[in-house]
Amino acid sequence: MTTRSAAAGSVHSDRNRGRRVAVIGAGSWGTTFAKVLADAGCDVTMWARRPEIANEIQVARRNSQYLPGVNLPKTLTATDDLATALQGARLVFLAVPSQTLRQNLIDLEPYLDRRSVLVSLVKGVEKTTTMRMSEVIADTLDLGPERIAVVSGPNIALEIAKEQPTGAVASCVDLGVAQEVAMAANAPYFRTYVNTDVIGTELGGVLKNLIALAIGIVDGVGYGENTKAAIITRGLAEMTEFSVASGADPATLSGLAGLGDLIATCQSPLSRNNTAGRLIGQGYTQEETREQMQQVAEGITSVPPVLELARERGIVMPIVEQVQMVLSGKMQPEYLGPHLATEDDVPQAELSLGSPQIGRLKRLFDRMKGTRG
Numbered sequence: 391m392t393t394r395s396a397a398a399g400s401v402h403s404d405r406n407r408g409r410r411v412a413v414i415g416a417g418s419w420g421t422t423f424a425k426v427l428a429d430a431g432c433d434v435t436m437w438a439r440r441p442e443i444a445n446e447i448q449v450a451r452r453n454s455q456y457l458p459g460v461n462l463p464k465t466l467t468a469t470d471d472l473a474t475a476l477q478g479a480r481l482v483f484l485a486v487p488s489q490t491l492r493q494n495l496i497d498l499e500p501y502l503d504r505r506s507v508l509v510s511l512v513k514g515v516e517k518t519t520t521m522r523m524s525e526v527i528a529d530t531l532d533l534g535p536e537r538i539a540v541v542s543g544p545n546i547a548l549e550i551a552k553e554q555p556t557g558a559v560a561s562c563v564d565l566g567v568a569q570e571v572a573m574a575a576n577a578p579y580f581r582t583y584v585n586t587d588v589i590g591t592e593l594g595g596v597l598k599n600l601i602a603l604a605i606g607i608v609d610g611v612g613y614g615e616n617t618k619a620a621i622i623t624r625g626l627a628e629m630t631e632f633s634v635a636s637g638a639d640p641a642t643l644s645g646l647a648g649l650g651d652l653i654a655t656c657q658s659p660l661s662r663n664n665t666a667g668r669l670i671g672q673g674y675t676q677e678e679t680r681e682q683m684q685q686v687a688e689g690i691t692s693v694p695p696v697l698e699l700a701r702e703r704g705i706v707m708p709i710v711e712q713v714q715m716v717l718s719g720k721m722q723p724e725y726l727g728p729h730l731a732t733e734d735d736v737p738q739a740e741l742s743l744g745s746p747q748i749g750r751l752k753r754l755f756d757r758m759k760g761t762r763g
């Protein structure tokens with residue numbers, strides 16, 4: 391079968407001819423995004439922290455650990471040396487775990503061109519600071535917002551690596567910079583749109599992971615489509631309320647970076663968050679689930695900081711609250727639902743909460759009464 395990138399010929403390549411970009415991180419998303427950029431005609435160098443991964447990409451055009459069966463473009467190069475990866479790169483795409491990003495930025499700063507734009511592909515929140523990734527970049531590198539962009543959307547890596555068509559949003563407060571990022575990431579099978587709502591675009595990617603965990607949990611329990619549809623619908627309401635309270639435009643949450651990504655992640659068995667939730671719903675502990683997962687499931691780490699921010703902002707997130715209770719072993723997975731469980735719903739023996747927590751849940755439940763579905 392002719393691939394879309396081969397069929398499209400040089401139209402995309404011409405627009406990006408000579409554009410040097412770097413991708414930091416060679417897991418499933420870093421490698422896939424590097425392929426998108428290369429198929430869009432950019433001159434891409436990936437950085438892998440393990441030399442054997444860089445070597446396999448460079449020599450065999452494969453990353454067999456993260457993208458089995460996928461051939462990578464010949465124009466893609468890889469290295470385990472940060473200075474080489476960053477040399478001359480105007481756009482630097484970051485595809486590392488959210489909890490390591492700060493240290494990765496500290497490591498790469500000496501080699502960074504002061505005119506470079508940093509583009510986060512990461513969908514998590516820093517646990518220790520509750521910062522979004524664009525905030526971590528600004529904080530660590532002391533960059534202005536016009537030098538920081540994010541890309542997010544319904545982007546399950548393996549599907550895109552196989553050139554199945556989809557889209558994403560590139561966002562920066564400077565529309566010109568968002569357009570530059572989008573131009574670099576427009577491949578025949580990957581269309582990148584633009585907006586200037588960095589907060590909404592970024593939070594869409596963070597929050598959908600938490601709802602996907604809830605979907606996985608009820609799937610693991612054996613509940614069907616009604617339960618999942620209700621969780622997705624109410625989940626989107628939670629995502630939107632939280633994001634708007636954080637400064638986002640609500641329209642962003644009904645676009646590719648919100649609803650689009652929510653649907654993809656909640657429906658796909660390839661989603662790591664969905665998979666982690668399913669294991670927990672089947673009765674594995676959080677620790678056992680982490681051990682079984684070979685890849686990053688950002689949602690598990692993001693739950694506590696998101697709830698902390700929600701409380702600060704006076705936002706009620708019943709589904710995320712319940713995910714937290716299940717993850718911490720305080721509620722059995724079968725009691726998770728689209729509404730907030732209270733002690734009236736859950737037999738006391740199944741709910742190992744202290745009385746302050748029950749009081750909090752009751753207060754949240756009271757505030758939920760009359761909420762539109």
Ligand SMILES: NC(=O)C1=CN([C@@H]2O[C@H](COP(=O)(O)OP(=O)(O)OC[C@H]3O[C@@H](n4cnc5c(N)ncnc54)[C@H](OP(=O)(O)O)[C@@H]3O)[C@@H](O)[C@H]2O)C=CC1
Nearest residue numbers: 416417418419420440485486490512513545546547685686
């Ligand atoms: N996969 C997907 O479909 C999508 C993922 N994302 C986001 O992309 C981000 C990266 O995830 P993804 O590529 O999927 O994760 P993977 O689990 O596939 O890969 C993780 C990558 O991070 C590297 N890594 C781990 N620890 C460190 C560290 N301390 N310093 C530097 N690199 C490290 C790993 O290197 P090593 O192999 O050496 O361990 C590996 O390259 C996440 O925030 C995720 O939410 C966004 C959209 C889609």
Ligand SMILES: O=C(CO)COP(=O)(O)O
Nearest residue numbers: 543544545546661662663
């Ligand atoms: O962000 C993603 C899809 O857009 C990938 O989701 P997972 O991290 O759950 O695999």
